[in-house]
Amino acid sequence: MMFRLLPARFAASFPVSRLLWSGCLLFLLLTLTACGGGSPSVSLSPNSDTIKKAIILQVKHSQNAISQQLNAANPNLRISHIKVRQLDAQYLAKLPTYHLxxxxxxxxxxxxxxxxxxxxxFDIYLQRQREGKTWRWLQPKDQDAEGTVQHWLTYLIH
Structure with missing residues (x-):
């Protein structure tokens, strides 16, 4: 003897109710995912070439000040063996920003x-611009008493 969960008259509608249940579950999952959208996707984070260019820009920025004080020529720089240890994603001025x-x-x-x-x-902030084609290196300018950055200097990464 077989045990039936549904009477025979509901057997024909079972696939419809299952589809409806699946649809409701999918809607609930999408709604919950949309509510948690407080940080940008890590999959859109900068690639290794962009990170390398940003590090070079940061090093050149500090080397320029030293070279000016010593009245010396700026050295050529080569960056290699980049290893990102930590990556945090956030929104800054409504743009995806990555702290590496x-x-x-x-x-x-x-x-x-x-x-x-x-x-x-290295400790850098990179911000993806609205059109998604260019990146900017962000440098903290002013911080408040708690250490929160109030203003940033930004530089286009070529």
Whole structure:
């Protein structure tokens, strides 16, 4: 003897009710996912080429100040072995912004020698622009007493 959960007259409508139940469940999941949209997708984070260009921009920015003080030429830079250790996604000014931390190796080509540095750390903020084609490096400018950044300087990454 077979045990039936549904009487025979409901057997024909069972696929419809199951489809309706699945649709409701899908709607509920999508609604809950939409509510949790507080951070941008990590899948849209910057690629290794963009990260490399941003690190070079950051190093050049600090090297320019040193070169001006020493009245010396800016060295050529080569970045290699980039390892991102931490990636955090957030919205800043309604644009997806990624805070990346990690390590890299640097070769400085000076007029008389090449200096190699390994294991340099980086801590950068990269922001994807509205059209999604360009990136900007963000540098904190002003911070309040709690350490929250109030203003940012931004530089286009070429």
């Amino acid at each position: 931390q990690g390590r890299y190796d640097l070769d400085l080509e000076l007029p008389t020698q090449t200096v190699k540095q390994s294991g340099n750390s």
